[in-house]
Amino acid sequence: MATSTVPARETRRGPNNILLKTVMAASGLFFVGYLLLHMYGNLQILFGRGAFDDYAHHLRVFGEGMVPENGVLWIARILLLASLVAHVWAGMVLWRRAGAARSTRYAGKRKTTYGSVYAKAMRWGGLAILLFVIFHILHFTTQTITLAGEHVSPAERVISSFQLWWAVLIYVVAMIAVGMHLVHGIYAACMTLGLNTTVKRGEQIRLISIAVTTLIVVGFLIPPFAILFGFVD
Ligand code: HEM
Helix, strand or coil, X not given: CCCCCCCHHHHHCCCCHHHHXXXXXXXXXXXXHHHHHHHHHHHHHHHCHHHHHHHHHHHHHXXXXXXXXXXXHHHHHHHHHHHHHHHHHHHHHHXXXXXXXXXXXXXXXXXXXXXXXXXXXXXHHHHHHHHHHHHHHXXXXXXXXXXXXXXXXXXXXXXXXXXXXXXXXXXHHHHHHHHHHHHHHHHHHHHHCCCCCCHHHHHHHHHHHHHHHHHHHHHHHXXXXXXXXXXCC
16 A cells, blocks of 8 residues: 555656766765875874975965965865765755655555665765764864864864864764765765676675775874874874
């Protein structure tokens, strides 16, 4: 017995699901590239305040002579924001469609499947990461939220924050959410893009997703712990 009178086609207006999933996959893999670069940049703090401040300065003057100061940084920011809007929009449309499809298909009890648990984790995890990114920009970029005072030097901002155990804890929780989202997201993106041409290739993609996720999570967590335990001063 159907529980809704809304015809299934009603919910299919707008771009088709394959296009939406391709948008999610492409923007998601773009974020993975950004995260790898961002993680590598953060590791400069292990070489001292000077190295990190130099790196932060170079980001701002990159391409000088061809583009104005902060030009490349702003291009990257605009690309990131456009990818974020596309990723969240496509995710929301797919989420709404999945909900509408379920209400027409099942009578009474909703089935909990392996796939539906993953889907839920990806959606709520994605929202949690979005909230973290807003907090993170307010913390380090605009310094609207100051955990350990305002500092002109980017290295000083990072070091003073991660000398606080609870700030490290916030970032550990966020990196766990990022890791859970990435391990399934990278795999799902490769599936959407049709890279799983054989069963063996599918298994390799699973291993690569785990390896890249581990690299990103561990790489991001090294600076906070190195600072907390006094290896960076
Ligand atoms: C322990 C983990 C992380 C640390 C220590 C860290 C550190 C930083 C710092 C210091 C900045 C400011 C750079 C500057 O203005 O000079 C920054 C900016 C930023 N971070 Fe992170 N980050 C971490 C994880 C992440 C993650 C997981 C994401 C995304 C999911 C992310 C996304 C961003 C974004 C979007 C910016 C703003 C870039 C800009 O517009 O200037 N970060 N991060």
